[in-house]
Amino acid sequence: MPASAARQWINLTALAVVLLTLVALKAAQWADPLKGLLILLVAMALPIIGLEAWCTRHSGAGAVGPQARRRDDPDRPARVAIKLVGLLATYAAIGFAYWLLPLYRDGQAVVLITFVQMIAPPAVLVAPLYVWVADRRLGEPRDGCYMAGLAALGRWPEVNRDILRQYALGWLVKAFFLPIMIASAHEDLRWFLALDIGGFLRGYDFGWYEFAYRFLYFIEVFWAAAGYLMTLRLVGGHIRSAEPTLLGWVVCLACYAPFWGLLSRSYFAYDAGYPWGLWLADAPVVKHVWGVAILLLLAVYAWSTIAFGIRFSNLTHRGILTNGPYRWTKHPAYISKNLTWWLIAVPFAAQGGTAEALRQCLMLLGVNAIYFMRARTEERHLARDPDYRAYAAWIAEHGLFARARRLLAEMLGRRMAVGSPAEVREVSFVPSRRREG
Template sequence: MLHDPTFSPAVRADPRPASAVSHGVGLAGLAGLILWVAVARHFGMDGPYAALVNVAACAAPMVLWSLLIDKVHRNPSTGIDWASRRPLRETIDVSLVKLTGLWVTWAAIALIYATGRFYWQGNFQFAMWCFERAAPVLFVLSVPYVIWLDRHLVEPRDGAWALGAWLLGQGAPEREAIYNHLRSWAVKGFFLAFMLAIVPPGFGDFIRADASAVLHDPVVLANWLITFMFVIDVAFATVGYLLTMRPLDAHIRTANPYAAAWMAALMCYPPFILMDTNGPLDYHPGTAEWTYWLAGHPVLLATTGAALVVLTAIYAWSTMAFGMRFSNLTHRGILTHGPYAWSRHPAYLSKNLFWWLSTLPLLSTGSIVDATRATLLLGVVSGVYYWRARTEERHLSADPDYRAYSEWMARNGPVPRFFAWIRGR
């Protein structure tokens, strides 16, 4: 075995920075989700409101665990000093300027939603329904929340304040603070609408599944479990976009400033998605699902189904590991536990392996040309996710904790070491 300095008696065995999220918070959210799913299946509650309750059932235990057990509100990274409470007269002007910036940002997001016809079609109509009812409540609650929090913040003049100060003509604009604020809300506005749009369909499919078929057909069982893994993934991801709050230490530190990162991410989601049906990277024509090719081979069907369930479970576990901090294109704390102790990008790796195994693009229902085209296009799709991974690493590498984690992973992570072995390093 090659000498690794991390195992020297003079060096701590695991030099990774402590994970920003504890194991317990994710398990608490999973427990709440499973409890509600059991209730919903028992009573046949498969509608969109029950799906929203599922998100709440996932969020509530995580909030309680974070505050009561992990006590995240005391973390220095929140930027809050609870022992200090400034007089209201010292902070009220800052709060009013901040509210101006915040409300203008929300108005701009609402204008984009109202203008884009895409947001009023299909599943996105449900997301707009949610926003229409939440907007007045958030508008009213933002006033006491901002005024209360600013009295305890170490530095209350954040990006929202910088935007408000610029709009009100109060001195030279703090451009980087404003840009980071706008990028952060662009992430939240874009991805939260998408998450809310896909919450009801997957939840309803899982609740409505025929239990008798699930227990007697391994293919149906595999698909049912895969659906459940996506229910977990979507619930945790939705919670992540909802609870970007400093008292939970789940706020956005920085949003990715690189155009390449935004391009790589957006092409994977509607309305910009390139892999969708008839899209330029649609690799499905001429292919068939794994069940088609393995029909009549029960052992292979069961084995492949089990492998696909495991891959989807790793994908869901990767999202669950974030707790309340899941988000694309942002830095909200460095994760080093769970699947992130095995790979820097376990979600991307498991997702792409799932696609290759479930599609089997080398096999075609058409011609060898169709098989070649499907294989090449799926290879390009995997390349897009590699591109996403690299742009995320570029952003996070500004944090010394991520650099320490990345260096540790290169030496000790099973997946990086496996690829290094393949390359002969």
């Protein structure tokens, strides 16, 4: 198994700290979800950054590669100043877009802007020191931030446009997704802090399911928000590359607001309003098993995000994961998420007869197809990295689906043995080596 960019024990340690912090906030009757979100981010970041730095230092390699520290570099002060100009220009461009576009000005970015205003004073003080230290550690210090600074200063002949393009795409990803994730995490934390958990569990027949369902989504979206906030080069959480194809961007952005609202209403409205709880109302045992199955799949989905540590991000390459749920398949989040939609929507049991059930199933299959395209475009992007190619080859031989195919072949071989012993000997000694998916 190729090495993973993130260590599971570190991420699970951070998860334990976050859960303990949530318990403490609840016990203290904390009422400010925005400051509570900041506390949770610190509770997550400190163990990950601290333990990652400790592991990196003891492994003998720098956080951004085995590059030597350059102590004597007379160009560093000027270069760092240009990077700070580039960083300021980047923030100004994003802020202008949020101010200009009604989607962000009046809705999606309100929580993020308030959050940024809260953390701005310490961030402004820390930024020059961070850029200085990061510049010192880089093998090639003339990075995207430096190119953005040159462009902002009008020094276009010196700009490497490929580096600047990747830098701009990476920040475009953050600018699009961060308002969505921060707003969702803020709203979920507000719900959690205000909820009477005991009363909720006692007051509803399926309160345990309703609480666990939203809480798992809260943990997942909080972890994703943290990933977009902390693209830290010093601990290897920086963006290596952004999705290079238009198709990759289209199929990804289609799954998020505001685009998904249009698609789900007009093209993929697969939920006919027949909830699975009502469908199984007369079978309480099956209903509980069904609910547990949904929650287990959601737990895998949340784990798939937690496994990234501070590296989670759509449309970017920030290191190859090979452990956690990614030890079993290349796309555990997509598989588990799409399966939950089938269990929740039960389109195969839609009211209105066979034709309506078939129509609902086809629309949900359309949603599944979008995620299939997301998986394929991500694979093409990540396959530029030899580490991912090695990982994909390992999964093709040892992944969950490869093992399932081999097991199925063995079972079929045993059944064939009843009529022909020679056939089973042939099957037994020629193992399947088909690739996954």
